Amino acid sequence: MFPADVLTISLDCGNDISLFLKHLGSEEADHPDKQCRDREIHVYREIMTDESLPVAKYYGSRWNGRSQCHEVVLEYIDGWNLKYHDLEHWFTAARRLAHLHAHFAAQADALWSCQYLLRFDARYYSDWAARALASVAEQSAVLATALEDVVSQYHRVAALLAEQPGTLVHNDLAPKNAVVDTNNTAARICFVDWEMAGVGCGLADLVHLKYGLDPISDQKMCAAYCEELAGTNLIPSSPQELASLIAACELHNTLHRLWRSNVWQLPIERVAQWVGEARAFMLRI
Known part of the structure; x- marks a missing residue:
């Protein structure tokens, strides 16, 4: 920060x-x-x-x-971030995120030419898998072996994410980076802190935003986002393909957390939990 x-x-x-x-x-x-x-x-x-x-x-x-x-x-947005608001504002944020992604999908060619934006291609995702494995290996040889099963297959996950239609991606869209201004009749959502922005698969932002919600609220977030993008090429039309893509995004976010787990000095039990989640996500792709 x-x-x-x-x-x-x-x-x-x-x-x-x-x-x-x-x-x-x-x-x-x-x-x-x-x-x-x-x-x-x-x-x-x-x-x-x-x-x-x-x-x-x-x-x-x-x-x-x-x-x-x-x-x-x-x-200056005079408001609190999503963590301090009712779920109705989370669903509004999902819809506004969909609007943003649809807006910039129409400018994808221009975005890919922006040198200052990160490029979320297959190499980008594979590099993060390698970083996660190295971080876990510093903490536990047993957990590193378990994660190696994921990393050894990660090339197909990286390819799946990289082949998605491009749009502007926030790339750090935790609830803390979604500010809600309730000073007007209709709540206004503002996404802040764009220092890690890039171009690639927009669904990764939704997955980051909804992390930690209960299963029912999680499903409602996904529905709010996907309803706004129905008929576009930004989300797969097949429910099975959509579920697989969401799992791929979840896996990437889990690997990112594993990379930081050593710096955060988390209990090894939490690292083991995330390694288990990574293995479970891989089975859903």
């Missing part, structure tokens, strides 16, 4: 506006997906130009020579 400030600006007309000043410094410099430190600025300035999109308004950015970091100025 990058440091940030909330600024209150008094205008000549007498009104005040609140702005969100984010400092894009060297935090998590070891993260493979955060090597382009000004990616979020490019996303807001060059991609998020449609005011109907579920994102904060972009006001500007600069390089701060004193702090040696990029700074981006955004609209």
Whole structure:
């Protein structure tokens, strides 16, 4: 998480506006997906130009020579993230995410040409599987052996994810990165923190967003998202193929958590749980 400030600006007309000043410094410099430190600025300035999109308004950015970091100025959203809201707002977030993915799917060719966006291709996914295995091996030889069964077959998972129609992918869409503004009659959803954005399979964002929900709410999230994309090529028309693709996205997210498990110094029981989940997801693909 990058440091940030909330600024209150008094205008000549007498009104005040609140702005969100984010400092894009060297935090998590070891993260493979955060090597382009000004990616979020490019996303807001060059991609998020449609005011109907579920994102904060972009006001500007600069390089701060004193702090040696990029700074981006955004609209301040006076709200709490999804974790603190009822499920109805989660389902709204799923629908807004579908709208965002549909919007950018029409611009996929342009997105693939953006050098600052991550490319979620087969190599990208395979690299994450290798990182997860290396992290688990540092913690338990037994668990590493169990995970090797997944990694040895992961090429087909990587190929499945990479062959999906491309759209803009947030790539870190945990509930904390979905802010809900309830100051108006209709709640407004804003997806924030785009420093890991890329182009590829959009369903990965939904899977990240719904992680940890109970099975019934999980199904409702998927239904809300998929209903908005019915008739498009962004989701498979076959229920079986859709279930397989969701499992592939779940597996990728699990491998990402396993990579961080060593840094987070989690109990080995939690690591074992995630390895077991990875093996179960592989069986569903």
